Amino acid sequence: MVFLRRRRDVITLLGGAAMAWPLAARAQQPAMPVIGFLNSISPDGYAPFVAAFHQGLKETGYVEGQNVAIEYRWAEGRIDRLPALAADLVQRRVAVIAATTAPAVLAAKAATATIPVVFETAGDPIQLGLVASLNRPGGNITGVANLNLGIAPKRLELLGELVPAASVVGLLINPANPVVAESVVPASQAAARTLGLKLHVLNARSEGDFEQVFASLMQLRAGGLVIGPDAFFTARSRQLAALALRHAVPTIYQHREFVAAGGLASYGGLTSDAYRLTGVYTGRVLKGEKPADLPVQQATKVELYINLKTANTLGITVPLPLSGRADELIE
Numbered sequence: 001m002v003f004l005r006r007r008r009d010v011i012t013l014l015g016g017a018a019m020a021w022p023l024a025a026r027a028q029q030p031a032m033p034v035i036g037f038l039n040s041i042s043p044d045g046y047a048p049f050v051a052a053f054h055q056g057l058k059e060t061g062y063v064e065g066q067n068v069a070i071e072y073r074w075a076e077g078r079i080d081r082l083p084a085l086a087a088d089l090v091q092r093r094v095a096v097i098a099a100t101t102a103p104a105v106l107a108a109k110a111a112t113a114t115i116p117v118v119f120e121t122a123g124d125p126i127q128l129g130l131v132a133s134l135n136r137p138g139g140n141i142t143g144v145a146n147l148n149l150g151i152a153p154k155r156l157e158l159l160g161e162l163v164p165a166a167s168v169v170g171l172l173i174n175p176a177n178p179v180v181a182e183s184v185v186p187a188s189q190a191a192a193r194t195l196g197l198k199l200h201v202l203n204a205r206s207e208g209d210f211e212q213v214f215a216s217l218m219q220l221r222a223g224g225l226v227i228g229p230d231a232f233f234t235a236r237s238r239q240l241a242a243l244a245l246r247h248a249v250p251t252i253y254q255h256r257e258f259v260a261a262g263g264l265a266s267y268g269g270l271t272s273d274a275y276r277l278t279g280v281y282t283g284r285v286l287k288g289e290k291p292a293d294l295p296v297q298q299a300t301k302v303e304l305y306i307n308l309k310t311a312n313t314l315g316i317t318v319p320l321p322l323s324g325r326a327d328e329l330i331e
Contacts, residue, residue: 033286034069036089036097038104040177042076045235048257052272053098056279062286075104077206077232079176082107090115096285098278099143101231102179105130109141116285119143120278122229122269123179124150125296134296142291144277146269146299148229148254152184153191155252155267158304159224160195161322162265162311163250166223168198170249172213174230176205184228207236214247224250227258229268237261250314259305259330264314266305274299303327 037053039046054064062068071094073085086107089097096116099108105119109130117140119130125145131137134145159169171188173181185201192199200220202213217225225244227233233240234255241263244251253259254268277297285291307330311318323329 032067032069033095034071034092035282035286036092036094037070037072038082038086038089038097038099038108039073039231040075040077040079040082040101040103041231041235042074043072045237045257048272049100049275052275053100053279053282056276056281057283059276059280060283060287062283068286077176077235079103083110086111096282098282100275100278102128103177105141105143106179113140115140116291117141117143118278118281118285118291120146120274122146122148123183127183128179131296134298136292137294137296138292140291142294142296143281144274144297144299146271146274147302148268148271149180149183151268151302152226152229153187155226155254156188156191156197156199157195158265158267158322159226159250159252160197161319162252162306162316163224166197166250168200168220168222170200170202170213170217170220170222170225171228172202172204172225172233173228174205174232175203177230177232180228180230188226188228205232207239210236210239210243214243214249217249218247222249224252227251227253229254234271237263245310245313248314250316256303256305256328259307259310262307262310264307264310264316266303268302269299270301270303271299273301305330 064070075081082103090112097108098118099105100120102121102123105121108117120143125131130141189199202216204210204213237258238261241258241261245262250264252265253263255266259266281294304326305328306318306326309331
């Protein structure tokens with residue numbers, strides 16, 4: 001009986017150890033890293049770019065919900081909310097902050113000098129004070145710069161090719177985002193003088209301003225509109241395209257989504273590729289690389305899209321040389 005009792009004791013002990021082993025193994029597994037994703041707008045209209053960011057993460061071996069978590073913080077167009085949102089991510093001790101749009105990057109930079117920050121911005125990272133050098137960023141920040149601010153005057157030139165009779169043109173700017181406005185307006189005004197165009201700067205900081213913008217264009221008898229690069233406008237590409245078509249204003253912006261929604265034309269850096277590269281860099285930082293050692297990447301691919309159906313509706317004949325340069329003609 002003693003032997004049997006001892007045998008049962010051994011079996012019970014082994015069984016308990018077998019049950020405890022998975023619990024101990026799970027307890028020893030490292031915690032899932034957390035990315036803080038900071039953006040000045042809202043998820044509406046940004047789904048393709050977030051998907052591109054996820055693709056970049058996947059290229060480095062990270063999949064949300066499987067081996068990495070993402071805390072999203074959207075300012076919903078209220079740039080004044082960004083400092084508090086960035087501070088919240090810092091307080092939560094995220095592993096890295098992916099800051100997309102210039103205002104979000106500046107807020108993240110002001111919030112921390114220790115947590116790695118990977119940015120995506122249309123602005124010049126050096127002029128914005130984000131990095132000391134593109135090749136050697138230094139500090140805790142690196143990322144991806146696209147060309148949408150630098151090529152803003154080119155959109156004015158392309159609009160002139162589409163509407164050669166236009167002598168008055170509008171430029172739509174978001175005054176709530178001075179980082180973009182202060183760069184785009186002077187460059188566009190200089191380009192307008194070179195092209196012999198009279199440029200009127202129009203402001204919209206909310207959706208409620210859009211109708212007044214187009215009413216002003218009608219009063220000015222403007223021959224076209226250039227939409228300045230801004231995340232707020234990007235999130236409302238469909239709405240702006242519909243208004244431009246309803247008011248019969250030839251309009252050019254920076255993203256294909258605008259043209260697909262009925263806008264006349266778009267010309268700009270491939271933002272989805274910039275977000276993918278941002279995801280790649282975020283993954284590399286999670287693997288242990290330091291931002292100071294990762295050169296700022298530049299998304300250099302620029303694409304031109306033209307909506308032929310909209311051109312026909314507006315009575316515009318697209319010049320053959322211009323249609324030949326287009327990456328896609330949407331019919």
